[in-house]
Amino acid sequence: xKALAKRFLTRHGPAWVLPIYRYFRSSxxxxxxxxxGDLLRRLPGTSRKFGPPRHRVATLAxxxxxxxxxxxxxxxxxxxxxxxxxxxxxxxSYVQLRPGKLIDLPPHFCESPLFTPAVGVASIPNGRVxxxxxxxxxxxxxxxxxxxxxxxxxxxxxxxAVFFSPKLPHLRQIKGTIAVLTMVxxxxxxxxxxxxxxxxxxxxxxxARWDKIVLPCSLPFQKQILDLLSLTRDRIIGEPGLHLEAxxxxxxxxxxxxxxxxxSFLRERFLSGVSVxxxxxxxxxxxxxxxGSRRVxxxxxxxxxLEVEGFEAFLLEDLTFLDxxxxxxxxxxxxxxxxxxxxxxxxxxxxxxxxxxxxADCVPPCYWLLSNEIGASYRYVIGGAMRLPWYARLNQxxxxxxxxxxxxxxxxx
Numbered sequence: 051x052k053a054l055a056k057r058f059l060t061r062h063g064p065a066w067v068l069p070i071y072r073y074f075r076s077s078x079x080x081x082x083x084x085x086x087g088d089l090l091r092r093l094p095g096t097s098r099k100f101g102p103p104r105h106r107v108a109t110l111a112x113x114x115x116x117x118x119x120x121x122x123x124x125x126x127x128x129x130x131x132x133x134x135x136x137x138x139x140x141x142x143s144y145v146q147l148r149p150g151k152l153i154d155l156p157p158h159f160c161e162s163p164l165f166t167p168a169v170g171v172a173s174i175p176n177g178r179v180x181x182x183x184x185x186x187x188x189x190x191x192x193x194x195x196x197x198x199x200x201x202x203x204x205x206x207x208x209x210x211a212v213f214f215s216p217k218l219p220h221l222r223q224i225k226g227t228i229a230v231l232t233m234v235x236x237x238x239x240x241x242x243x244x245x246x247x248x249x250x251x252x253x254x255x256x257x258a259r260w261d262k263i264v265l266p267c268s269l270p271f272q273k274q275i276l277d278l279l280s281l282t283r284d285r286i287i288g289e290p291g292l293h294l295e296a297x298x299x300x301x302x303x304x305x306x307x308x309x310x311x312x313x314s315f316l317r318e319r320f321l322s323g324v325s326v327x328x329x330x331x332x333x334x335x336x337x338x339x340x341x342g343s344r345r346v347x348x349x350x351x352x353x354x355x356l357e358v359e360g361f362e363a364f365l366l367e368d369l370t371f372l373d374x375x376x377x378x379x380x381x382x383x384x385x386x387x388x389x390x391x392x393x394x395x396x397x398x399x400x401x402x403x404x405x406x407x408x409x410a411d412c413v414p415p416c417y418w419l420l421s422n423e424i425g426a427s428y429r430y431v432i433g434g435a436m437r438l439p440w441y442a443r444l445n446q447x448x449x450x451x452x453x454x455x456x457x458x459x460x461x462x463x
Contacts, residue, residue, distance in 0.1 A: 086216055096191050098221055102213045103193040110172035110186075110303055111136045113194055137256040138170040169303045171256040177299030178221070181264050181292040184232035185212050186301050197304055199234030219293035226261035228287070228296035229253055233304060236266045240390035240416070244312060245304055247275070251315045252302035260300050262287050274371040278323055308396070308420040316396050320375050327380040330399040333361040333462075334377060336386030340367050344387050345450045346407065352455050356385065359462060366391040383462055387451055392417050400425030405461045409433045409451045429461045 090101030097103045107113045114136040178187040186194040199211045211234070212218070231249045235241035246265070253260070267276055267288040276286070287294070305312050335356050338345050346352060353363050366374055378384070378394040383403040386392055395404060395417060404426050406417055410433055421428035433451040 086214070088213070090216060091213060097187065097215075097218050098191075100217050102215045102218070103187050103191050105190065105192040106195055107188065107192040109196040110194055110301055111138075111168075111170065113174065113188055113192065114172050117188065117190070133173075134175060135173045136170055137172075137258070138168060167303070167306045169252055169305060171252050171258055171300060171302045173258070174299045174301060176295060176297065177301065178293065178295045179228065179230050179264055179299060179301075180212065180218065181232060181287060181294065182290040183211070183234040184230050184236070184264065185234075186230065186299065187212075194301070197230075197233065197301060219291055221293050221295055223295045224262075225297055227259060227298040227300060228294065229258065229260035229263045229300040229302075231263055231265045231302070236272075237269060238390050239271060240393040242266075242272060242275070243316060243393045243396070244308055247279075247319075248305045248312045248315055249302035250279070251311070253300065256302075258300045261285070264288075264294075266290070271371050275320075278320065278371070308416065308423055310423055313396050313420070313423045320372075321379060321397060324372055324376040324379065327376060330380060330382045330402055332377070332380045333359065333383050334381050334385070335361045335363045336384065336389075336391050337363050337365050338387050338389050338391075340365055341389060343450070344389055344409065344412075346387055347450050347452050348455065352453055352458060355455050355459055356462075359459070361385070366394070385458065385462065388412070388414060388417070393420075395420050395426060396424060398424055398426055401427060403427045403462070404429065405458060406430045407433065407451060407453055407458070409449045411449060431457050431461065 091104055093101060095101065095104075107116065114134040117134050174186070174188060176189040178189075179185065180187075183199045185198050188194065193212055231246050231253075233241065233245050236246045262285050263281070264287045265276070265281070266272055267283065267286050333356075335353060337349065337353075339349065353361075356363070364377065369377065374391075374394050375397045378397045379399065381398055381402055383405070384392075384395070384398070385405045385407070387407040392404075392406065395402075398404075402424075404417065404421050406428070408430060413430070413432065418428050418430070420426075431453065433453050
């Protein structure tokens with residue numbers, strides 16, 4: 051319900067509502083719940099009954115190494131003794147990146163090699179999972195930080211959001227082997243493509259068998275994608291707000307930043323589902339007019355200038371998933387403000403030109419990294435300084451953008 055209300059406010063509410071909500075949540079709600087959760091975590095007992103998990107472990111591999119033979123917990127009705135295990139899929143590596151091009155200003159992105167973390171799949175007997183966020187808790191009440199969501203403005207380990215919980219949802223024990231794909235931002239299109247779905251490839255590589263899978267399936271794009279993957283609803287646990295204990299929990303690691311194997315997986319699975327096109331020849335502009343943040347304030351002026359050069363403007367919310375795949379596959383050049391819709395760059399042909407638009411205070415590198423992986427020619431333009439109202443300054447990530455149109459045109463002509 052909270053997610054639906056937030057989505058409604060984002061798309062239909064006044065522009066000032068969401069920044070104020072985020073400010074109130076990060077400055078008032080989180081500190082209060084953090085203080086209560088920190089107190090409860092120091093009390094005896096277990097999160098099965100009240101409060102957050104009492105302990106933490108950094109990674110899935112460390113969790114398995116510390117508990118190679120994890121017996122069923124005393125609170126469980128399950129019988130037998132099953133071993134924990136960790137199956138490594140890809141080792142850590144470094145990837146050399148090409149710098150993005152920015153006219154008249156120094157580069158914002160680090161040009162040192164990108165570290166790609168090791169990935170794999172853990173098997174945890176009597177492991178627990180929170181279906182809203184994919185948070186994993188071991189039988190000895192350890193939160194696995196590697197796959198746990200962090201709270202706003204908390205980068206240290208104590209910032210794991212579940213540590214703020216006075217009480218977890220009622221625990222339900224279920225039979226069989228349950229795999230976990232859900233992560234905290236799975237409702238976001240970018241994170242569903244690059245953090246949630248690639249965990250399916252890790253499951254396949256490990257040959258792990260599972261009876262049901264924790265995976266969100268309520269949003270239109272999620273339903274369309276899962277249908278393409280032939281994942282039937284009877285094998286999916288998509289209901290949020292559950293606290294489940296399985297006989298065996300199968301947990302893949304998170305992939306991290308866009309990497310080669312993730313891009314290959316997405317291209318293999320979805321490019322084959324679209325009909326043969328005319329090749330990379332379309333010039334497209336991706337609009338965020340229906341979004342609740344990072345809208346281009348002078349978009350009408352920008353679109354008029356782009357249309358002279360043969361561009362078409364699109365609202366990705368109006369397209370099906372396969373239509374988006376087809377659109378980006380056939381693109382020669384793509385212009386758009388930073389947003390989750392640009393995750394579709396993964397379907398572009400090598401050599402596609404990309405011009406990403408940013409506000410002055412928020413320049414994330416994820417699509418530069420993605421362009422490096424797929425062989426796209428990446429450029430970016432920073433919006434001019436703006437005098438924003440106080441509520442807009444509360445959340446730089448959500449700020450709207452005023453773009454210098456001549457700068458954009460200089461990148462595409």
